[in-house]
Amino acid sequence: MIDKTKCYELRRLDVERVWDNHLAATAGERWHQRYIGRHVIPDFLVGVSANDSSGIQLLAINQRTILNWMIRDVAGKAIPYAAERLAVLGRFLKVLAGTGLIGADLLAEYRTSRGRQSWQRLVRALQTDNPEAALAELRLVSPPPGPLTAHVRSYIDLQQALGKDYRCQEDALQDFDGFLRDQAVLSAQAVTPDLLERWLGTLTCCARSRIHKMRFVRRFFDYLQSLNLVTRNPVPVFLTSPHRLPRSSFKPFIFTRDQLGAILAEAKKLPDNHMWSRRAETFSTMLTLLCALGLRHGEVLRLRLCDLQFDRQTLFIAQTKFHKSRYVPFGPKVGHCLERYLDVRRTLLLPVRDDDPLFVAKRRRPISNRTLLDIFREILCALRISGIPGQYPPRLHDLRHTCAVNRLLRWYRDGVDVQSRLPVLSTFLGHVDPQSTEVYLTITADLLREANVRFHRHFGSHFDEATHP
Missing domain, CATH: 1.10.150 (DNA polymerase; domain 1)
Incomplete structure (x- = not known):
């Protein structure tokens, strides 16, 4: 209708x-x-x-x-x-x-x-x-509600209001709710570990997906428990254990300071071609933002002229991953880099409108994600940066990992309480919570050295006394 x-x-x-x-x-x-x-x-x-x-x-x-x-x-x-x-x-x-x-x-x-x-x-x-x-x-005939229907809806609405996608979680919880309805379960309190095991037996997905779905259900019951709707969480911990999942061997490539400098220097040597002139200025500026601010490359590609606010020294990043918008501050060096690029851009493309993309090729065509990735690989090949044998090769997204690790390293060297600053880093990177940021914090030799220095500064005297009484 x-x-x-x-x-x-x-x-x-x-x-x-x-x-x-x-x-x-x-x-x-x-x-x-x-x-x-x-x-x-x-x-x-x-x-x-x-x-x-x-x-x-x-x-x-x-x-x-x-x-x-x-x-x-x-x-x-x-x-x-x-x-x-x-x-x-x-x-x-x-x-x-x-x-x-x-x-x-x-x-x-x-x-x-x-x-x-x-x-x-x-x-x-x-x-x-x-x-x-x-x-x-094709008209949808709504199935009769299950014992968890109302709670699932409020839980999903809450999570999505926080900027999370949660479509996979919604599908899993609705499937579990339908199973409980078919089993004549009348309330969330009546859910038992035996029912959960039987539901798992009905799933046809791989073992990894089944464990993820069980984790979704466990978090959902944590939510119900926080509202005093159930007295206990019926999901056994062993069903969600990470030891039951195959371990990922992926490690991001963390660029050194010398490598970052070489990448930016090589970008400034890029020759022009038939697609656009001033190719060097365009890509060196884009890579500067990726290295210095840890932006996602999609965020850089979508920047508009009106997103630059030099009076506040910020970039406005609109509606990106997790449906979040944020302001990203930049320092004087990044500001000078952007001003130099804008001077070049104004000479190439007139008139300039506020809602124009910041980075464009000839005829105002936006630069594609594929083009940026290809240029980055071209630069890495020219510099012979190939990564460590047996690991994944360097990626453009690893510049974001590198930015996060370097910020952590600087805080360690400045004597800052790193744990208290993680929410700041999380907001800067556009994450929902600090737990999402932990994925980016790869341990490097420099980071481990600084952590050891700090540990020895606080507790080294106790070890010295024990070794040399």
Whole structure:
């Protein structure tokens, strides 16, 4: 059934501005989908256009106009391609809802009412002789609630409000809730270790995934216990033990100070090519931000001119991983580097708009993620930085690991209480909590040496007295 209560009339100019900003914000990502989007979204805007009495172009956006456009758009197209086009429209409508121009994500709500069907399944229904009847057959029939349904919903809402994704956790908990319903379990308090073992036996995933799902359930019952809804956690600790999981041998590559200096120096030697001039200035500035500020490379690629605030010496990083935005401060050296790059950029691309991407190639084309990765590998090959035999080769993301480790090393050398500063580092890196930051803190020889010096400073006299009474 179509929701007829949510109808929005928007000025086309406002919607086109949102689309332009979205293209700038996603510069360097999903190049194939961006290419499709440059055709899909203008077609969609034409399909829902109307003029008012004063001649202003308006858009009538509601579930009916969206559905009518989708029926027309998928006609005669291959199912995978048509599904990609609908996915692009879905992302754009989500962005539009996020700006407040429309009060709800209409296409997402429609998909939810159809059981969150895949785009390809929706295309198959839309391409039938009677698409509305085919879509009606997909309508979601809600199963009867289980003993944990209400608690699962509030738990997932809480975690997602904290910026976590939690879709995998939601799927696992809903599956467990359905199992309990089928077993005629009436309350969370009635869950036993035996029931958990039997649920595990119904899962067809690998052992690693089963242990992860059991960890999800254990954290969920910790939450219920904190609310006094259960008196104990029924999940046995041994079912979530890390010893039951295969150990990961991955270690990030931590660059030395000399290697970082050589990488930046090599970037300044990059020759121009047909894609853009001043290639050296562009990539040396990007790598400087990655080395000095520990940004994710996607965050650097999505920076816009308006995100630079020289008066406050900060970069604004908008809506990145974990759905968080943050301000990242930078020092005088990084500030001078950015100012030099902006002087070059203004001479190449005029006029300059505030919402333009900061880093672009010729004809204002954003730099892709693949291009940045290829240039970084080219620099590493030129410098013969290949890593340690038997370990993973250096990655662009390892610059972020290196930044975190160097910050920790500097705090040790300055005599700072490192443990109390971890929340600061976590916020700087854009993490949800300090536990997420611990992944980046690889032990290096320098870090271990500084930790030993600090330990000896505090407790060395006791060992000296014991050795030389």
